[in-house]
Amino acid sequence: MTYDEILKISPFSLNKSEKEGILTERLKELTERHIDACPQYASMMRAVGFKPESIDSYYDIPFLPVSLFKELDLVSVPKNDIFKCVTSSGTTAQAVSKIYLDRATAGNQQKTLVKIVSDFTGSARMPMLIIDTPSVIKDRAMFSARGAGILGFSIFGLDKTYALGDDMQIDIPAVEAFVERHRGEKVLLFGFTFMVWQHFYKELLMNENKFDLSNGMLIHGGGWKKLVSESVSREEFKRRLTDACGLSDIFDYYGMAEQTGCIYMECEQGHLHASIFSDVVTRRHIDFSPCDIGEPGIIQVVSMLPESYPGHSLLTEDWGVILGEDDCPCGRKGRYFKVSGRLKNAEIRGCSDTYAVGF
Amino acid sequence: MSNLDKYKKAFADTFEAEEEQLANLEYQSIPKWDSVGHMALIAALEEAFDIMMDTDDIIDFSSFEKGKEILKKYDVAI
Numbered sequence: 252m253t254y255d256e257i258l259k260i261s262p263f264s265l266n267k268s269e270k271e272g273i274l275t276e277r278l279k280e281l282t283e284r285h286i287d288a289c290p291q292y293a294s295m296m297r298a299v300g301f302k303p304e305s306i307d308s309y310y311d312i313p314f315l316p317v318s319l320f321k322e323l324d325l326v327s328v329p330k331n332d333i334f335k336c337v338t339s340s341g342t343t344a345q346a347v348s349k350i351y352l353d354r355a356t357a358g359n360q361q362k363t364l365v366k367i368v369s370d371f372t373g374s375a376r377m378p379m380l381i382i383d384t385p386s387v388i389k390d391r392a393m394f395s396a397r398g399a400g401i402l403g404f405s406i407f408g409l410d411k412t413y414a415l416g417d418d419m420q421i422d423i424p425a426v427e428a429f430v431e432r433h434r435g436e437k438v439l440l441f442g443f444t445f446m447v448w449q450h451f452y453k454e455l456l457m458n459e460n461k462f463d464l465s466n467g468m469l470i471h472g473g474g475w476k477k478l479v480s481e482s483v484s485r486e487e488f489k490r491r492l493t494d495a496c497g498l499s500d501i502f503d504y505y506g507m508a509e510q511t512g513c514i515y516m517e518c519e520q521g522h523l524h525a526s527i528f529s530d531v532v533t534r535r536h537i538d539f540s541p542c543d544i545g546e547p548g549i550i551q552v553v554s555m556l557p558e559s560y561p562g563h564s565l566l567t568e569d570w571g572v573i574l575g576e577d578d579c580p581c582g583r584k585g586r587y588f589k590v591s592g593r594l595k596n597a598e599i600r601g602c603s604d605t606y607a608v609g610f
Numbered sequence: 611m612s613n614l615d616k617y618k619k620a621f622a623d624t625f626e627a628e629e630e631q632l633a634n635l636e637y638q639s640i641p642k643w644d645s646v647g648h649m650a651l652i653a654a655l656e657e658a659f660d661i662m663m664d665t666d667d668i669i670d671f672s673s674f675e676k677g678k679e680i681l682k683k684y685d686v687a688i
Contacts, residue, residue, distance in 0.1 A: 334638055335644075335645075354638060357645075358669070361645075361669060362669055365665045365666070365669065369665065374664065374665065376662060376664075376665065388646055402645050402646060402649065405649050406649070406665050406668055406669070407665065409656075409662065411649075411653070
């Protein structure tokens, strides 16, 4: 099955065995492709004695630590085919991941994102308030993950309005005018969790006039790390936003720059969902064997998208728990899970060192 | 202004391109028509013709020529 054919399948419609077949076939192809085209990847696979023909399931494909993209430029296409580089800072500000995209991969990222998100928002585009500053997309050749996220989501938007100025201060007149223009219409708000909290919610509290965003739907992502340090839970985040501006449709998503496009959206039940285009596996930190449902472990993510770089199977720096598969009350098939937090640096360096030994 | 003129103007204004370049323009063929420029172009066309395009059509809008075909769906003949 080609990826264009896979894109035609509804993103949460396949059960475990149907999904495993398609995912294994595609991920095996990607593994072979990267072994042929990316010498560093090939030598890592040789070092662990991996042969793609021997796999029964995508579980058997080795995973690279996500931090490896900070240390190495991993590319599987000729230099001339690369037209965009997306960078992510990850947990620390010092080292940046560099993800090289060709047209095919970038195109598939956008198409996949549209399929996944439309399952939650519906296919109609909505007036969009972006909780960020326009300056994040100024450097167009070198995107930050933040800029790439905003752009990826802007396809759902009409009358796109930035809520923050260049100084990260809320632009009250702009937000006010946006709310006024779209009174009674369904609107989309998009932003990164911390920006929404720090630069939008907290500023709204200080503003005398309350905005009515009860007709809005907020999609936010990018991690909770900073909010955890302020002891703000998911429930509280939602409750406080509802109190401040009436927003009640609030959806978190989980995803990373290294696998842009394949995001995991939170459903009405508060569960993050894997679509047919990707999956999550949790692994035990002692021996990296797969965890059972309900057992916390290190999150591995696999994605059908990365063709231009060997990022189709990655070990993240996050802990999480698979809550179930194919049986979420929201009706979506596939695995659903929650993210419990970040691993400590020392532990992840361990994995990275283990894998880097091979070359 | 004819539809073709409006169509050309949206491209020319968004990408600061010259008239003679337009017919051959494709997504990613010039630095300005990148993913940021793409969304700006779509916004300009939606405003010029007072239409709202589907996400699939925004993705498929890959060249000056292809765009004419897509706009037919929205009863805009160019």
